[in-house]
Amino acid sequence: MSISTRPDPVRRFTKATRNVLPALMVLVLLVLAWQVYVDVSGIRPQVLPSPARVLSQGWDNRSVIAGHAASTLQVTVIGFTVSLALAWLLAIVVDFSPWLARALVPLFVVSQTLPIIAIAPLMIIWFGFGLLPKILVIALATFFPMTIGLVEGFAAADREAGALLRSMGGSRWQEFRYVRLPSAIPRFFTALRIGITYAVVGAVFSEYVGATSGLGIYMSTQKNSFRTDLVLAAVLVTAAISITLYLLTFAVERVVAPWALQRRPPA
Template sequence: MTGAVPAARAERAPKGEPMRELLVRITPPLVIVVLLLFVWEAAVRITGVAPEILPAPLRVISAGWDARADLWENTLPTLYVTLIGFSVSLVIGWGLAVAIDFSTWLRRGMMPLLVASQTIPIIAIAPLVIIWFGFGLLPKVLVIALVTFFPVTVGLVEGFDSADRESANLVKSMGGDRWKLFCYVRLPSALPAFFTALRISITYAVTGAIFAEYVGAEFGLGIYMGMQKNAFRTDLVLASVMVTAVLSVALFCLTYLLEYVIVPWHVKARRRGK
């Protein structure tokens, strides 16, 4: 027993390992973004295009910094709505996926409807949601949930189906019922697929919040973009887009940290497979 303790300690990942892995992942895209901004800046200066049409990146960054208080004031409502709506989406996605996994009849009935729900154009349904539910928090949350629940649901359903058959047969041979089979075999097998779907959904969540704000909100990045567009402040519109992109990337990166905490065995296995 005493020899197992040092071995277990040796297998523990260094404290800074998640952060190092995150830096390795984000460094290449950051380099590409810097190069694209450099090309953009050079193209604007060479062509002499008007700032009202296409401002240079330095002008966008400068305008965004000058308006940082307004941007921050409008970023917080967008982030708040995004997190609330995405939380509701996770509850709906998990509930539907578990119900589908337990019921073959429900799987046959719900899967076509889930696919059909994604054919609804959000830009068309968002105004109707505002008409039906008013201008409060609820319609924005519903729009975000409608945009994001599908990847979570499908990812979980496919993850449940990927459970190892030998492990399932072992649980059954030991007298395990359907619920124990789900908890000990199917649920752990679905977690890697869930985090893949989570990364897809979280980026859609910010976009869904912007769409919802366009049709009914007092504050938020969507409202701010609309106001600056009407004022022909293209630099501030693009500054808002940059903030939106940074927000989406930050939430995307957060999913990797959550994955490392919740399913560290999968992260280590994926790293060994590279």
């Protein structure tokens, strides 16, 4: 009779709590220190509102903030989907062609040296205030880590397994499908988590530069009205979106590649 090594729900919950608790404790201490400083110093709320004020004003304006958050989330999902498709396409093309790998990978690196703060206004000038420039900004900010993660994952495949498959008459595509692709999945999900956080930042920044709705334009408007409390409330919502999307990548990985999670060393 074999003993299952799969952790039971209580053990998984205990492990998750142990991993999250230190960060939560530090966050609570920082918020308390912030609140105490505002109460003791008497600093104006236009300069630094208290956490309590940020939460209360954010709640009072929740319907407006939620509308802008929905717009930002929509742009983020669309832009990141385009970036994801582009990353897979480029990585597969590079993997099948060593010449293209030598030609394109340096260009991928160069693309990350372009400052988004300078590129985003140009996108608005060239493509207007619609959805396209926002998608392009998000794609430029996020495709690199996912593409490089896939390229390096394909390259890290077991050479002996690939040679064995070819010796048995397997095609290059079969080697890619059965050997190189599974090898790349763990690195891809690591890069995916980096990319999804960049996507939210890219979406907010593109809205800051030019948009009619979204958390970026909302923060810009409230900043001009000296409503620092609402700016921070929008920042809090932006962080919540980023964290939620980040955690969703683990759920997707558990469904798509549960074996990749099992390879990780225990915390």
